Amino acid sequence: MDEEKAQDDIRPYTGRHTLRRPLCIIYILLAVSYLLIIIGFAVTLSRAATLSSQLSETYNKLKNQPPVLDFHLFPCGPETRQWEYFNGKCYLFSLQAVSWQQAKTKCEEQQAKLVIIDGFPKQNFIQTRTRNERFWIGLHGLQSGNDWQWLDGSNYGTGFKYWKQGEPNNYLRRNEDCAQVWLNGEWNDFTCSSNCYYICERPAPSASPAGSQGK
Ligand code: BGC
Ligand code: CA
Numbered sequence: 673m674d675e676e677k678a679q680d681d682i683r684p685y686t687g688r689h690t691l692r693r694p695l696c697i698i699y700i701l702l703a704v705s706y707l708l709i710i711i712g713f714a715v716t717l718s719r720a721a722t723l724s725s726q727l728s729e730t731y732n733k734l735k736n737q738p739p740v741l742d743f744h745l746f747p748c749g750p751e752t753r754q755w756e757y758f759n760g761k762c763y764l765f766s767l768q769a770v771s772w773q774q775a776k777t778k779c780e781e782q783q784a785k786l787v788i789i790d791g792f793p794k795q796n797f798i799q800t801r802t803r804n805e806r807f808w809i810g811l812h813g814l815q816s817g818n819d820w821q822w823l824d825g826s827n828y829g830t831g832f833k834y835w836k837q838g839e840p841n842n843y844l845r846r847n848e849d850c851a852q853v854w855l856n857g858e859w860n861d862f863t864c865s866s867n868c869y870y871i872c873e874r875p876a877p878s879a880s881p882a883g884s885q886g887k
Contacts, residue, residue, distance in 0.1 A: 747876050758797045764872040772850035775808040775870030784874035786810030791832045799857020808870040811851035835859045
């Protein structure tokens with residue numbers, strides 16, 4: 673009897689039941705920890721995915737927007753070296769010599785017009801770039817009976833003029849019906865079918881909304 677009691681007293685300390693409970697708790701804790709780790713991992717993954725999609729969205733937006741700095745450095749557009757900026761407009765000094773009509777068409781093909789010279793600032797800008805070569809401008813006397821006409825309809829009579837002394841002269845009785853800048857940038861009338869360089873003019877492209885803030 674005493675022996676039996678002694679056995680019973682020992683059982684709680686050595687029996688299987690007493691070992692199972694803490695093990696069970698450990699397993700549960702482990703399972704919960706794993707679950708938490710998996711949930712944490714999933715949340716992190718989904719946050720990373722959201723962040724990455726936001727990043728690529730922002731990147732695409734920025735990529736499609738011309739950089740603001742480009743418009744300050746290259747007001748005529750970062751893609752072209754040929755167009756030069758002056759006072760809100762862009763100018764192309766051609767590298768090819770063609771007739772006045774062809775020059776007019778070439779400018780129009782580039783959403784531009786043969787240059788209209790309306791005063792000293794523009795005249796000065798032009799004559800420092802034409803190196804005494806002949807460059808067609810947007811002034812002609814092609815309509816018989818009419819005086820000289822600017823292509824944009826500006827009033828010739830009251831407007832700025834910069835003819836070389838003695839010009840326009842229909843030299844050697846030729847019909848010199850098209851105007852050009854020539855020596856020292858002064859104007860000369862010349863036969864329209866002759867091949868000369870030309871100057872195109874167009875408004876400077878407007879910058880992106882962010883870039884236009886300072887304009
Ligand atoms: C030009 C004329 C101009 C003359 C002036 C010629 O070479 O073709 O347009 O009037 O020079 O001397
Ligand atoms: Ca002439």
